[in-house]
Amino acid sequence: MKFVRLGTAGNERPAVLAADAEGIERTYALDPLTAEVDGAFLASGGVEATRRALAVGMLPEVPAADQLRIGAPIARPGSIICIGMNYAAHAAESGANPPRVPVVFLKPANTIAGPYDPAPLPPGALKYDWEVELGVVIGHRALYLASPEDAAGVIAGYVVANDLSERAYQLPGEAGQWTKGKSLPASTPVGPWLVPADEVDPTALGIRSRVNGEVRQDSKTADMLFDPAVLVHHLSQYMLLEPGDLILTGTPEGVALSGRFPYLSAGDIAELEIDGLGTQRQEFFPALPGAAPKTGDAQ
Template sequence: MTLKFARLGTTGNEQPAVIAQDADGVEKYFSLASLTKDIDGGFLASDGIARTREALKSSELPEISAEGVRVGSPVARPGSVVCIGLNYTAHAAESGATPPEVPVVFLKPSNTVSGPFDRAPIPPSSEKYDWEVELAIVIGREASYLSSVAEAEECIAGYAVANDLSEREYQIPGAAGQWTKGKSLPGSTPLGPWLVPASDIDAGNLRLTTTVNGEARQDSNTSDMIFDAPTIVHHLSQYMVLEPGDVIITGTPEGVALSGRFPFIHPGDVVELEIEGLGRQRQEYYRAQAGTPGSSSSSGSHTALAGTNA
């Protein structure tokens, strides 16, 4: 049975839930409140996914209605958001870079994580805000100095959709352009809608797509990644401790605005990102005002998410 873990509710008040099929193949939402307070590192490290399967088999989890309820990030605020750059050959080419021989690594603040349908702020002075659909890895057990890629694979709890929003003028050509400045803006890591367990999906062969205002921008497959998910986890473990609940976003395919083929994001634009089996995101963009909070907790309804099989 394929499970989809979600967190439902207003910002800061999300409740843990799981989506599963009943005997007739109909997807339903079930509360995880009897198993955990949240979907976080503690839940994942304590075999939370396996415990959820057992609880569903024994009909211990109450069904809930999710109609009209906000969908948050499927993982509570992670300790770390680790990012891989230039992990698709075609994207490296459109960025004017040589495909890397070892993973390019940078970090994003964990406070950039937002819900998959939350309204998304464009920074007040930004003119080059860009989308990036990415496969997100969620860590399920501590990873440090792992001895093999196979061992690394055992540390992956599951996968989700991520959007690595990037301000290119801050990131690259500015007076002090650097990736950290361009990748750390409020609300710049929409995550979700679901966390799908690693055992339930082939993360090495998933279609990724992005549309802007209904027009195609990105269309690729995770099989085109230079470094696959277990290789990335193994590599990172040689340089840092990965903890349960940490998120790794694994790079974007070609088709971003940085390529020069498309305009950057403007207020009122709608960006939709989808990864096969992991669901769809939708963000409507607005211009943040100086002196006001940069992110928004408002979002569209998550209605019919259970039926979305990206």
């Protein structure tokens, strides 16, 4: 199954992609079960309820689904929790040693955008960078978990995410801060799908990015220093994780910060993909001062 949200910006409706009796993938509306793919839906057993509804033919097919905009597959999360330098090679290209404990920072929830929405370049951006990441969606309340094994049980599913970052705000000088560099509107495209956790091995996925058709990142989640279950367990010792929260697990080597590639410019096209979780695509445009984001997900 693949959970999606379809419709115009700000008016997305929940749906699920699943194979019919003949093995043909179709898109079914989730309206009979829920008004949203959100924390309440996930915490109340929404994934299993969807499986049961599909088995008995309860869900109607979405007409002309391929003509509808795809939004982020989860409604706006309460928190976006990010892990820095979780791949040793990316830490090295950033000029840092691999961390011995997870590096944690937060992004505002209003940075969420759809996977194919046009992506704004901030006014005055000098070093706007891409970061393909495996996203972990929390399905149950978690605090002070006893072990990574317990942590695996609170993960609802996985998504593709792009942690877009303005390095000129993030790093240099006494005013450089990760929060400033990673809080820009529409800087967290997510999707296209949310795939349930029991259908994914998060430690055995290919993870890639391309800019204008040229490969930038090509790695495997097996190269993570801290896998998703370890990260969820670690985070639960310091904060309350709630259903619908999104954890971004870090990016592999191959970003512009490495010095090997140019930073993003207007007209560039970034494509990011993770095995089994789909591909997202953004075309970048110059945002005007005072302009609102073009996506409903980021509102």
